[in-house]
Amino acid sequence: MLSAWHGAEDAFDKAIAEDPGFALAHIGRARVHQLNMEGGKARAMAAQARELATGATPRERSHVEIIAAVIESKPKIAVSGAESHLDEYPRDAQVLSMLLGAFGLYAFSGRPDHDAAKLAICERHAPHYGDDWWFMSYLGWSHTEAGNLSIGRVLSEQAMELRSANANAAHGLSHAMFEQGDMAAGRQFLSQWMPAHDRQSFLHGHLAWHVALTLLDADDLDGALAIYEQHIKPAGRPYPPLNIFTDGASLLWRLALAGQTGLEPHWRDVAAYGEKYFPQAGAHFADVHFALATAMTGGDALQTRLAQLEARAADGKLLPGRAAIELCRGIRAFAEGDHAEAIRLLEPAVAELTRIGGSHAQRELWEDTLIVAHIRAGHSDKAAEIIAARLDRRPSARDEAWARAAQRH
Structure with missing residues (x-):
C-alpha cells in the first residue's frame, strides 16, 4: 500500500484469513475500499476493525480510530488524532500517510x-x-x-x-x-x-497523466490525447474514481486550452462519470473538476452543483470557502466565452487556489485558464505578467507559446 503497488487488497485479505481477529488488517482493507469509493464496504470493515480492536493495545486502537475517522468523513478528528498519535508512535507510517500527499488530510483541509x-x-x-x-x-x-x-x-x-x-x-x-x-x-x-x-496499480493512470503533461508542453496534442484514450478515460479502469475523474477532466481542459478539437464525446463521457461517482457536492476537489466537465457539456448540472456548494458554504461545510465556488463560476464564464467575467471571477480565486488541495501541477490548470482569458480579452500585458512569473520559476514551452500569443494580441 505504501509503495502504491498492486496487491494490497490480496495481502490484507490473506492477513485476515490467517488471523480473523487482526484489527489492523481489517482497517487497512477498509482503507483500500474507501480509495476505490466502495463506501459501504469501507464503513462496514472499519466498524469491524473497531470491534476487534477493543482488546488490542492502545497503539493499535488509536491507529484504527484514526483511519476509521477518515473513512467516516471526520477529517478534523482524524487530523488531531493522527498528530497526537505520531507524537508517541512516529514510525506508524500508515497513520502518517493519511496526512500527506495531494489527496491527504492536510491537502483537503481547506x-x-x-x-x-x-x-x-x-x-x-x-x-x-x-x-x-x-x-x-x-x-x-x-x-x-x-x-x-x-x-x-x-x-x-x-x-x-x-x-x-x-x-x-x-x-x-x-x-x-x-x-x-x-x-x-x-x-x-x-x-x-x-x-x-502493474497497470492495475492505482497510480498507473495518474502517472500516464504526467506523461501527457510532458507531451502537451511539447505541443504534441495528438500524443496527449492518445494517452487520455489509452490510459485515463473512464472505461472500467481499476483506479480510484477521484483520480480517473480529475485526471480526465483536467487533461481534456488543458487540451482544449491548447486548441485541440473534437473533444465533445470525451467530455460527455467524463461528465457522465462525474454524475455517477460524485452526484452531490461535498468532495470539493471533485466539485471544481465537475465544473470543467459540465461547463463543456451544458445543461443545468453545473448550476445545480453551484447551488449545492452555496448551501455548503452557508453552513460552513465548504472547506476552501468561496474560492471553490468562484473557480466554478469562472470556468463557466470562460466556457461561455465571457472572458471579462471569467477574469473577474478567476483572478481573486487563483490567489486562494491552494485551498482546494491537490498538487501544484493539478492546480496550475486554473492559472492556465486565467492566462488564456486575458489573451482572448486583449489584456496581453496582464497575461504576460503571469507568464513571466511562471517562466522565472521554470522553463516551459507551453508558457513561451502563450507569451508569443500575448505579444501578437
Whole structure:
C-alpha cells in the first residue's frame, strides 16, 4: 500500500484469513475500499476493525480510530488524532500517510498552508525514519510541493534508488521534474519506468497523466490525447474514481486550452462519470473538476452543483470557502466565452487556489485558464505578467507559446 503497488487488497485479505481477529488488517482493507469509493464496504470493515480492536493495545486502537475517522468523513478528528498519535508512535507510517500527499488530510483541509504543513510534519519525524524508502519518497515530494525543487528532486531520486518498485517515489520525482521544467527528462524517466509497473496499480493512470503533461508542453496534442484514450478515460479502469475523474477532466481542459478539437464525446463521457461517482457536492476537489466537465457539456448540472456548494458554504461545510465556488463560476464564464467575467471571477480565486488541495501541477490548470482569458480579452500585458512569473520559476514551452500569443494580441 505504501509503495502504491498492486496487491494490497490480496495481502490484507490473506492477513485476515490467517488471523480473523487482526484489527489492523481489517482497517487497512477498509482503507483500500474507501480509495476505490466502495463506501459501504469501507464503513462496514472499519466498524469491524473497531470491534476487534477493543482488546488490542492502545497503539493499535488509536491507529484504527484514526483511519476509521477518515473513512467516516471526520477529517478534523482524524487530523488531531493522527498528530497526537505520531507524537508517541512516529514510525506508524500508515497513520502518517493519511496526512500527506495531494489527496491527504492536510491537502483537503481547506487551509492555504497545507504544503508547508506536510513538509513540517515530515521534518519533525525525520529522525525516526533514517533512509526509509517510503519516508524519503514523501519527504522529497513535500519539499517539491513547498518549492524546494532541488532538494525534492534529489530526495525523490534517492528514494527510487532505495526501492524502484515504488510508485509514490516515481510520482514525486515526476512532480519535481515538472516543476523544474525538465519535461523531456520526466517523459524519458516514466517511459523507462512504467512498463514494470502493474497497470492495475492505482497510480498507473495518474502517472500516464504526467506523461501527457510532458507531451502537451511539447505541443504534441495528438500524443496527449492518445494517452487520455489509452490510459485515463473512464472505461472500467481499476483506479480510484477521484483520480480517473480529475485526471480526465483536467487533461481534456488543458487540451482544449491548447486548441485541440473534437473533444465533445470525451467530455460527455467524463461528465457522465462525474454524475455517477460524485452526484452531490461535498468532495470539493471533485466539485471544481465537475465544473470543467459540465461547463463543456451544458445543461443545468453545473448550476445545480453551484447551488449545492452555496448551501455548503452557508453552513460552513465548504472547506476552501468561496474560492471553490468562484473557480466554478469562472470556468463557466470562460466556457461561455465571457472572458471579462471569467477574469473577474478567476483572478481573486487563483490567489486562494491552494485551498482546494491537490498538487501544484493539478492546480496550475486554473492559472492556465486565467492566462488564456486575458489573451482572448486583449489584456496581453496582464497575461504576460503571469507568464513571466511562471517562466522565472521554470522553463516551459507551453508558457513561451502563450507569451508569443500575448505579444501578437
